[in-house]
Amino acid sequence: MANDDGRFKNLRKALAERTGTNAGDWFPVFKARYGMQIVFEALRATRGAGSVITQLFTCCTAVDPIIVAGLTPRYADVDADTMAIDANAIDSLRVGADEQIHAVMLQHTFGAIASEEARRLADFTNGLNALLVEDCAHCATRMAHNEAGEPLADVSVHSFGVEKILPTRFGGAVWVNPHLAKRDPELDQAIRRGFAALAEPPKHVDTVTKIYVNENRVLSRLGSLGGRLRGVLTRAGWYEPPIADVERRGGLASQPMSVTPWIAAQAEHAIKALDTNEAGRREIVDAYRTAFSKCDHVTMPSVVTAGGPQPLLRFPLFARDTEAAERIITAVRAAGGYAERWYRPELFPGVTDPAAYGLDTLDRSTVTVSDRLVATALCLPTELGAGETARARTQTIIEAVLNTR
Incomplete structure (x- = not known):
């Protein structure tokens, strides 16, 4: 069918x-x-x-x-x-x-x-x-x-x-x-x-998706006030958070819906531009792979080092321990780059009801590799513009990682 x-x-x-x-x-x-x-x-x-x-x-x-x-x-x-x-x-x-x-x-x-x-x-x-x-x-x-x-x-x-x-x-x-x-x-x-059987989202959701970028930009500029306003708008249904509070308790924020015509059109256009998007990411991934291949204070999974460079969403690195990962993240950000903690803590960005996820009865001896990756993870951006600008930004991030132990 x-x-x-x-x-x-x-x-x-x-x-x-x-x-x-x-x-x-x-x-x-x-x-x-x-x-x-x-x-x-x-x-x-x-x-x-x-x-x-x-x-x-x-x-x-x-x-x-x-x-x-x-x-x-x-x-x-x-x-x-x-x-x-x-x-x-x-x-x-x-x-x-x-x-x-x-x-x-x-x-x-x-x-x-x-x-x-x-x-x-x-x-x-x-x-x-x-x-x-x-x-x-x-x-x-x-x-x-x-x-x-x-x-x-x-x-x-x-x-x-x-x-x-x-x-x-x-x-x-x-x-x-x-x-x-x-x-x-x-x-x-x-x-x-x-x-x-899925219905299209209601009209107010269509509106929320269309204003999201500008709404988010304004709220970010308002600092702590913007954070409080996000909460108010979210509860009123006029801000769509990437992860809602209920989604950290084992629930979902709404019933399943299809897309709106506007979202579908945006996605169609973006899919047709993926070749350029992915080419830029591959170039940055390859630069990271080369730079960190002989670095003894971070490791890379073999899936990102074997074969040709893949167009990764983020480039993963694993430090010696959590403190070392934090030092690298701080150094990259201080240099004007950006590094993130995906997926630390586990079930990122962390759950507020562990029992709902069965974590209260989990035998941690069965997930030792997961625990190690969570504790030491950091990731680097792979979308940094194009041409000389992208190469300069990439080099800044690389140097920050290499110089931080």
Whole structure:
């Protein structure tokens, strides 16, 4: 059952052309997290109670849809070289004998795709008769592929939101592998029906998205007053925060929605400009890789050092300890650059109800690699303009990192 309702035809076509897929298998959503919710709700409805294997080195909004759908998040350790779930670590999870694993998350952290490891995780997931859900929030329109060059995942989730690859601030899309219709037709139809039933956001949401950039710019200039005003506007429904308070407690801020025509048009335009966007990021990623290859006080995951440079959303580094990571972040910012703490703390930016996420009963001995990455993580920008300006900014950041121990 293809997506043939005619809505957002141009956006779906742009996504399909970019990925070599069928436009009818793409479903635009207001935020990627709502697309995940539709998928997990369909899983819960067709397969009953069960769990989703995910990771701690991620954002809380990647786990909220699991909880909202009535499924249980189980945290597998990650591989330090891929920053994604280590298939070998899943066996150590505390999963009950009768507990059903319904899905496994494949996250391309910072937009880094580790193809061979992704295929191994897919094989493991298939052995469980579970759904492989690909989180492409950091690499919109880039997906893992099997050896035949076909998309690997059963479902692939892409974000156009704030601090993502596209400069759109809102929107996302979910791709449903047409092969799912043969493997599990009931689930495939439930997912597609869920997306087909989505309504467009109300008019005030359309207005909020259009004024977001200027609204945010004004509020940022107001300092602490701006922070208080954000809270007031958020409660009144006239400011859309990247992560709402409820989304740090295991919930979601609203019911799933599709995109508005304005968001769809913005996303379509940005997708068509991705070649230039990604080329600039690759150049900066390559400069970082070269500069830090012989640096003994930071490490880089092999997924970003092997092969050609990938157009990463952020460039990940891991310091010797938390204090060293903080010193580097401070030094980069003091030099006029920008460094961030993604994903520190775990389930970034940190949750306010650990029990809702099952963290109160988590055996930390099963997530030692995740704990180490969280404690030592920092990341650098990969979008710094173009030409000599970009190269100068990149060099400033590099020197700050190299000179700080």
